[in-house]
Structure formats: C-alpha cells, structure tokens
Amino acid sequence: MDIVLIKNGFVVDPMTNTKKKLDILIENGKITKIEENIKPFPSAKLIDATDCIVSPSFVDIHVHFRDPGQTYKEDIYTGSLAAVAGGYTTVVCMPNTQPALDEPSLIRYVIEKGEEVGLCRVLPAAAITKGRKGKELTEMALLKDAGAVYFTDDGSPVENSHIMRVAMEYAGSLGSFVADHCEDLNLSKDGVANEGEISASLGLPPLPPEAEDVMVARDCILALNTGMPVHICHVSTKTAVETIVWAKALGAHVTAEVTPHHLYLTDEEWLDFSCNAKVSPPLRTHEDIEALRWALASGIIDFIATDHAPHAHHEKLLEHQHCPPGMIGLQFALPITLELVRKDYFDIKRAIEVLSTKPAEKIGLKPPSISVGEEAEITIFNPSEEWEVNEESIKSKSKNTPLLNRKLIGKVKYTFYKGKIVYEDK
Numbered sequence: 001m002d003i004v005l006i007k008n009g010f011v012v013d014p015m016t017n018t019k020k021k022l023d024i025l026i027e028n029g030k031i032t033k034i035e036e037n038i039k040p041f042p043s044a045k046l047i048d049a050t051d052c053i054v055s056p057s058f059v060d061i062h063v064h065f066r067d068p069g070q071t072y073k074e075d076i077y078t079g080s081l082a083a084v085a086g087g088y089t090t091v092v093c094m095p096n097t098q099p100a101l102d103e104p105s106l107i108r109y110v111i112e113k114g115e116e117v118g119l120c121r122v123l124p125a126a127a128i129t130k131g132r133k134g135k136e137l138t139e140m141a142l143l144k145d146a147g148a149v150y151f152t153d154d155g156s157p158v159e160n161s162h163i164m165r166v167a168m169e170y171a172g173s174l175g176s177f178v179a180d181h182c183e184d185l186n187l188s189k190d191g192v193a194n195e196g197e198i199s200a201s202l203g204l205p206p207l208p209p210e211a212e213d214v215m216v217a218r219d220c221i222l223a224l225n226t227g228m229p230v231h232i233c234h235v236s237t238k239t240a241v242e243t244i245v246w247a248k249a250l251g252a253h254v255t256a257e258v259t260p261h262h263l264y265l266t267d268e269e270w271l272d273f274s275c276n277a278k279v280s281p282p283l284r285t286h287e288d289i290e291a292l293r294w295a296l297a298s299g300i301i302d303f304i305a306t307d308h309a310p311h312a313h314h315e316k317l318l319e320h321q322h323c324p325p326g327m328i329g330l331q332f333a334l335p336i337t338l339e340l341v342r343k344d345y346f347d348i349k350r351a352i353e354v355l356s357t358k359p360a361e362k363i364g365l366k367p368p369s370i371s372v373g374e375e376a377e378i379t380i381f382n383p384s385e386e387w388e389v390n391e392e393s394i395k396s397k398s399k400n401t402p403l404l405n406r407k408l409i410g411k412v413k414y415t416f417y418k419g420k421i422v423y424e425d426k
C-alpha cells in the first residue's frame with residue numbers, strides 16, 4: 001500500500017470551511033483520515049508541512065499551451081510541468097493553436113495528449129468561430145460532446161455583435177458558455193502600451209482602455225438581453241469593473257476573471273523598453289490595479305485565471321510593434337495572490353477560493369476538496385518562502401515575463417494529482 005502522511009500543515013479549504021492545523025493521511029491516493037494529530041508510522045511517507053498551508057489544488061481556466069502547431073513556445077508536457085509547479089492540477093487550454101481548436105478531433109487530441117502526460121487535467125476550450133475568423137460558428141454541440149469545456153476565440157474578440165449574440169444563445173442552450181477577449185480592434189489598432197503618461201513619455205503607440213471597455217459593455221448588454229451567460233476574460237480596467245458591477249446588479253449572467261499580471265504590474269514595466277511588458281490587454285495603471293483587487297475581494301471578479309501565454313525568446317526580442325503579446329503566469333498566481341492577502345485585500349480562504357473553488361465551479365468541475373474519501377488533489381505551499389524567478393525556477397518552455405530576476409514570496413512545495421505527488425520542490 002502507498003501511504004503518505006502530511007503532518008503539521010495548516011489546512012485551508014473553502015469547500016469544507018476549514019482553517020485549521022490538521023494532519024492528513026492518504027492511502028493509495030485516497031484521503032482516509034484528517035485529524036489534529038496522526039502519529040507517524042514506518043510504512044507512511046512523511047511530509048512535514050510545518051509553516052505550510054495545505055489546500056485543494058488550483059484550477060486555471062485560461063492557459064495557452066500552443067499545442068498543436070507552436071510547440072517551440074510550449075507543449076502539453078512543459079505546460080503541465082509549469083502548471084503543477086504553480087500548484088495547479090486542472091488547466092483549460094485556449095483554442096488559438098495552429099490549427100485552431102475548431103473540430104472535435106482537435107479537442108480530443110488535447111485531452112488525449114494531456115492524459116498521456118498525466119501530470120494534471122488538461123481540458124480544451126473550443127473556438128466560437130471556424131478558424132477563429134469571426135465569421136461562421138463552429139459546431140458547438142459536437143465540440144462539447146468531444147470534451148470542450150467552453151467556447152472562446154481568445155487571442156481575438158468576436159467582433160460581430162450578431163455572431164456573439166447567437167454564440168451566447170447557442171452555447172448557453174447547450175449548458176455551456178462563451179468567454180470573450182474583449183477588445184474593439186478599431187480602437188486598439190496598432191496600440192502597444194496602455195494609453196497614458198507612460199505611453200506618451202516613451203513614445204509607444206497608445207492602446208486606449210476604451211478598446212476593452214466598450215466590448216465588455218456590449219457583452220454585458222447581450223448577456224442581459226439574451227439571459228445567457230458570458231464570461232469576460234482578463235478584466236484589466238476600472239471602467240470594465242464598474243460595468244460588470246452594473247451588469248451583475250441588473251441580473252446579467254456575467255462572470256469575470258483577472259490575471260496575476262493585471263493584479264500586480266503596471267505600464268511602468270515598459271520603462272526598460274523590454275517587450276516582456278507587452279500583453280493583451282495591456283498592463284494598466286495603479287488606479288486600475290486597485291479597482292481589480294477590490295473587485296476580486298468583493299466577488300465582482302469571480303476568480304483568477306493566469307492567461308499563461310508563452311512566447312519564444314527570439315519573438316520577444318522583436319520591435320514592440322511586431323513582438324507577440326503575452327506573458328507566462330502559472331507559477332506566479334499563488335505568490336501574487338498571497339501578496340494581496342498580506343496587504344489585507346482579502347483573507348487566505350478567499351485566496352484559495354479564487355484559485356481553486358470558483359474556477360472549478362465555473363467549468364462544472366467538482367471543486368477539489370480535502371475531505372475523507374476524496375482522491376488527494378492537494379497543493380502544499382510555504383506562504384513566506386522567498387524565491388527568485390529565473391531561467392531555472394521557471395518550468396515553462398518560455399521565460400517571457402517582466403518578473404524575470406525578481407523575487408516573489410510564496411512557494412509551492414508539493415502538488416498531488418489523482419492521489420499522487422506530481423510535483424515536489426527540491
């Protein structure tokens with residue numbers, strides 16, 4: 001028998017409303033005992049979780065694993081390595097691959113490859129429109145049957161409001177939902193950095209916040225009028241937050257996610273002119289960050305999603321107009337969320353809720369929980385351990401992040417998936 005005893009950890013589980021020092025016994029992958037003091041015994045592998053928090057593992061409904069087609073940036077294996085190193089055991093891959101995930105066979109490919117790798121649950125989102133071209137709806141019912149967990153053209157918005165309206169209705173009637181990368185391309189044009197003092201002083205092509213705001217407003221109105229759900233990807237502006245407040249108050253079925261980078265970094269990251277600061281939507285201002293943090297604390301923003309977007313080194317060296325937007329995020333969500341706990345925006349229970357429980361619920365997955373009878377799907381992390389972001393600590397194939405060479409506080413020590421240790425910090 002395979003036995004693991006996790007001792008002296010502080011268990012935080014929003015599902016069981018637990019915030020307490022407890023020992024956990026795992027036998028053949030299943031949690032069999034949770035008690036204040038379980039005595040160690042020779043046949044049990046002992047994990048000393050002193051100073052650590054033991055929580056249900058995390059769920060990220062928005063990652064780019066670039067498979068198929070751009071596996072020089074990331075693939076399902078390296079993406080899974082980054083996920084479990086970040087404490088995640090479920091990820092949803094975006095369909096902006098090459099080809100786009102717009103056919104059932106491609107949906108099955110991602111699921112099967114994820115299972116073959118076996119480190120975590122890799123689920124696909126399918127495209128809303130064929131080839132993500134914004135013209136013709138995909139066969140949503142077939143894609144859902146093949147295993148797509150929701151629909152999005154992420155990387156691009158659905159520009160045509162009629163198509164978006166029909167997509168919302170169709171996905172909603174299937175018991176699924178659409179998620180939108182909110183961007184009015186006529187407003188964002190060739191913009192690179194958030195329009196404001198920084199873009200002006202550095203002479204970078206400005207990207208006005210309204211490019212996001214008007215699309216968020218449109219989607220909220222469509223959701224309100226159709227009665228169907230819409231999920232807003234990577235909310236980044238104060239006005240978008242205010243619009244979601246309004247839509248939710250009117251009863252629209254709107255949910256929203258925020259990324260670790262939009263919660264933590266501003267457009268000041270452009271000051272060294274590195275394209276590691278380029279992301280879509282762009283990094284905003286301190287005022288926006290403050291609004292996003294309070295929105296996450298209050299539930300206006302439902303949860304965190306990383307929008308983990310790997311790009312190769314040579315691509316990020318291109319001039320700012322030509323370099324692709326995006327930054328990696330899977331290993332930074334936990335430390336950035338813990339920073340907000342330390343700054344008193346919310347407590348540790350809410351932190352685990354926005355990293356695990358809420359995103360799981362959104363995709364209809366039973367949220368992982370530390371309960372007797374459950375398979376262990378557990379993350380153990382030290383909330384006060386400092387580590388440096390560098391080529392070695394980053395497990396993703398790509399290293400594109402403005403956080404390179406900076407220190408973060410909060411380190412994943414172990415990740416359990418389906419009862420087994422899939423990551424151990426060594």
Ligand code: DOR
Pocket residue numbers: 064096154155156181278279280281309310324325326327
């Ligand atoms: O910054 C971004 N990168 N935003 C997106 O919507 C797409 C993503 C990517 O695929 O690189």
Ligand code: ZN
Pocket residue numbers: 154155156181233234280281
């Ligand atoms: Zn996007």
Ligand code: ZN
Pocket residue numbers: 062064094154155307309
């Ligand atoms: Zn994305």
